[in-house]
Amino acid sequence: MTPAIRVKICGLTRPEDVAAVAEAGAAYCGFVFFPRSPRNLSVAAARDLAVEVPVGIAKVALVVNADDALLDEITGTVPLDMLQLHGAESPERVSEIRARYGLPVMKAVGVADAEDVAALDDYATVADQILVDAKPPKSATLPGGNGVSFDWRLISNRRWPVPWMLAGGLTPENVAEAIALTGAKQVDVSSGVEAAPGIKDAQMIRDFVAATRVPMMR
Numbered sequence: 266m267t268p269a270i271r272v273k274i275c276g277l278t279r280p281e282d283v284a285a286v287a288e289a290g291a292a293y294c295g296f297v298f299f300p301r302s303p304r305n306l307s308v309a310a311a312r313d314l315a316v317e318v319p320v321g322i323a324k325v326a327l328v329v330n331a332d333d334a335l336l337d338e339i340t341g342t343v344p345l346d347m348l349q350l351h352g353a354e355s356p357e358r359v360s361e362i363r364a365r366y367g368l369p370v371m372k373a374v375g376v377a378d379a380e381d382v383a384a385l386d387d388y389a390t391v392a393d394q395i396l397v398d399a400k401p402p403k404s405a406t407l408p409g410g411n412g413v414s415f416d417w418r419l420i421s422n423r424r425w426p427v428p429w430m431l432a433g434g435l436t437p438e439n440v441a442e443a444i445a446l447t448g449a450k451q452v453d454v455s456s457g458v459e460a461a462p463g464i465k466d467a468q469m470i471r472d473f474v475a476a477t478r479v480p481m482m483r
């Protein structure tokens with residue numbers, strides 16, 4: 266049997282979001298540490314949510330160009346399974362963070378054209394996973410979580426030596442097509458399962474995960 270697509274629901278802010286993620290059968294949940302974001306959590310709030318996450322769902326902390334002081338505080342307080350680096354962290358910084366914290370690191374890279382796809386190679390040798398996301402629009406105030414997609418054909422035949430996850434503008438309506446076009450085995454969503462910025466919708470989370478389970482011809 267083909268293994269189920271592994272789904273990450275990012276930007277949880279409330280205990281009911283954790284419950285919805287668990288009930289829907291997602292594999293990862295993400296907590297955002299970025300003050301400008303409507304999904305931003307304090308370290309204490311993230312800890313309170315993280316301890317509610319059932320065993321078997323990986324807890325991911327999303328940070329943007331975080332320094333060691335912030336990472337020390339997050340990793341020292343919140344039980345975590347992975348760090349997601351969503352800023353302009355260099356490959357050297359990715360290696361440094363991996364070594365310092367002993368947690369798997371997923372590096373997000375924004376894609377808008379073929380040149381961006383090539384840049385992924387630099388991270389696929391140093392990160393444990395790569396997150397292939399849409400590049401934020403010029404007008405965006407956030408480096409991710411903008412609900413915009415990129416042209417999935419750019420990566421339709423691409424494979425990397427580490428596991429990778431597709432992100433950017435995925436929704437319950439388009440995720441099956443995105444999987445069929447790219448061959449992704451893992452997908453990540455935030456805005457596409459929200460009733461309003463920072464407010465997840467349990468039915469949309471269920472619909473999203475269910476849509477990844479429907480086989481589609483490539």
Ligand SMILES: O=C(O)c1ccccc1NCC(=O)[C@H](O)[C@H](O)COP(=O)(O)O
Nearest residue numbers: 275302409410411412433434454455456
């Ligand atoms: O969600 C945020 O607010 C955020 C802030 C700063 C950096 C990244 C952020 N989000 C990234 C994600 O939630 C996902 O990993 C991914 O980019 C999907 O986002 P979306 O297009 O909203 O589904």
